[in-house]
Amino acid sequence: MELDQLIMDDPEQGLFRVHRSTMTSEEIQRLEQERIFDRSWxxxxxxxxxxxxxxxxxxxxxxxxxxxxxxxxxxxxxxxxxxxxxxxxxxxxxxxxxxxxxxxxxxxxxxxxxxxxxxxxxxxxxxxxxxxxxxxxxxxxxxxxRGFYFACFDRNAQSLDSYLGDVKVFLDIVIDQTEGGIRVLPGPVRYAIRANWKLLVENSVDGYHVPTTHQSYMQYLKDQGVSMTEPKGRSWGMDIGHGHGAFSGRERSAGQYGGVIDHFTDDVKVRLDKVKAQQVHRYGEEREDWAPGRVNFLVYPNMVFVGKTTLRTIWPVSPGLMEITGWAIVPKNESAEEQQARINEIPLFQGPGGFASPDDLEALESSQLGYAATEVEWNDLSKGMDRAPKPDDELQMRAFWRQWQADMLGLPQARNMHDLTKSASS
Ligand code: FES
Ligand SMILES: [Fe+2]
Structure with missing residues (x-):
């Protein structure tokens, strides 16, 4: 299959499809190394x-x-x-x-x-x-x-500053979550998934899978008496440009303190409410819901922030195998107790016995196994293509794939920059 045929991107019809060979082909993986990882920051x-x-x-x-x-x-x-x-x-x-x-x-x-x-x-x-x-x-x-170091193996590349573009706003919000800045803690979580690396990129900014894949977690919250409110008007998915993307998750009564599991003590909550108030003060009501903790975002091609607590990188090993490293992010000036609560978040939610990642892993490996049925050629990522983007639409994944395709074809920018209904928030 020709490289320029791998993505079917039709904003007029509201259809977006990705050919499954992108997840299985050795040749494509070789080209990704050469055209994406050797050229991106x-x-x-x-x-x-x-x-x-x-x-x-x-x-x-x-x-x-x-x-x-x-x-x-x-x-x-x-x-x-x-x-x-x-x-x-x-x-x-x-x-x-x-x-x-x-x-x-x-x-x-x-x-x-x-x-x-x-x-x-x-x-x-x-x-x-x-x-x-x-x-x-x-x-x-x-x-x-601002303390995040990047490398680029293409000496003719644009500057990091222009490469990051608007995703800097999201990085700022992570960095400025308290006045003292942040620390990335030693002792990362490392694991591998038997699936193509792009499946976890998609999954990291995918609001669509949450109610089904993470059903047991949702049930747990319910059993804890946590009220699950519907997505508020201001939750959204976003194409940030240059393949970067984000989504702001559902508002939950638990989880607004950074993680999704409500295990912070009352003292900590009081303090975090203060932080939230500072954030509103700094960024305005409009961006209050951008506060990390509600936002997952991708720095193209393979760096992901999961709320305000975790940073991960995703590297391909072979078309059907990826390696993931996840670090805890903590405010520098946080008390030991607050810090511990955040650190607990990682094994509790993302660890091998955690609430979320094992379910995601199962879904991704299951998809990869499904690709052995080569008669079925296309993945569909059309959801929400002709409406203002919602968090459980697939806009942010289309943003990734459009940049992926542009890079693979050596184009200066994606052929379709956006869905037709491009709007930053609903
Ligand atoms: S001293 Fe390093 S390879 Fe010989
Ligand atoms: Fe998930």
């Missing part, structure tokens, strides 16, 4: 993960081994984790603190600024061998937005 890490000089974390980014280091000069640098000698991985621990990194293979040594500071038997090298040229390499482009 991709998330590396947050400055709060490396508070002290020498701190480092190891990470896989865009299919490359990397490590992210706080240098003794105070600068944070993501390095390609491969020795300039003959390739071995220089950093072999997930995190730690080090003044220098010695390659275990032949002993070349780099300082935490990436400079090559020692090779065994230096006299064995001719004068043309220049150590100063053999420091650890960084991705061609590295930029940060």
């Amino acid at each position: 991709v998330y590396v890490g947050h400055e709060s993960e490396l508070p002290n000089p020498g701190d480092f974390i190891r990470r896989r980014v865009a299919n490359r081994p990397m490590f992210f280091v706080h240098g003794k000069d105070g600068k944070l640098r993501p390095f390609l984790n491969t020795c300039r000698h003959r390739g071995a991985m220089v950093c072999r621990q997930d995190y730690g603190n080090a003044a220098a990194f010695q390659c275990f293979y032949h002993g070349w040594t780099y300082d935490n600024k990436g400079d090559l500071i020692g090779v065994p038997d230096e006299e064995g090298y001719a004068p043309a061998f220049d150590q100063s040229e053999l420091g650890l390499m960084q991705p061609p482009l590295v930029e940060q937005y």
Whole structure:
């Protein structure tokens, strides 16, 4: 199938379909690596993960081994984790603190600024061998937005600032959830799903599946006597531009404090009400419902914020396998108790025995298995195409796919920028 035939996008008729080979084809995965992950700005890490000089974390980014280091000069640098000698991985621990990194293979040594500071038997090298040229390499482009570091492997790419565009507003709301800013906590949750990575991208901004996939959770809330109110007028789905998308979930009496499980103590609630009031003050009533906790959003292509408590990245391993890492986000100035309540949220909701992620995992793996029936060729994502977007419509997924297609075809922008009824809120 030709690349430009993989998406059927017909705003006139209100139909949007995606060919299922996008989820199963090795060739498409190879092209995604080349045209999406090697050209987009991709998330590396947050400055709060490396508070002290020498701190480092190891990470896989865009299919490359990397490590992210706080240098003794105070600068944070993501390095390609491969020795300039003959390739071995220089950093072999997930995190730690080090003044220098010695390659275990032949002993070349780099300082935490990436400079090559020692090779065994230096006299064995001719004068043309220049150590100063053999420091650890960084991705061609590295930029940060308010502490979130991104890399790009295409040196001709647009700036991070223009790439992020309007999704910066959402990042701001996460960052400014309290006056002191945020921390990304160490000890992420890591897991794999036997499904194509784009299925979790879709799922992360999908309000449609909640009542059915998460039925047991809904029942639990009901059993707890939680009143489930209908979506309010101001809940919405949003195409933020450049493939970024968001949806604001249903208003629930539980869950307005960031997570969806109402396990905060009264003290914490009082404080969080204050935070909410500050947010209304800062962003106005209009954006009060953008407060993270009610909003899931995607930073294209594979970085997702789930409310105000979690950040995740989704990387493909093969067409039918993805790897996910999820981090807890906490306000810097939060008390230990409040912080613990948030941290509990992750295993409770997203962990292997949690309320939500195991159900999502089952749905995604089930879809992937369904694609073996190749006679059925198309997925449908038409919902809400000719009305003002609601959170359980599929606009935000169409926004992703339109950018995906533009990138795969090497077009400067998507052929259809929007649904015909493009409106930011209902
Ligand atoms: S590969 Fe690193 S020192 Fe040889
Ligand atoms: Fe879900």
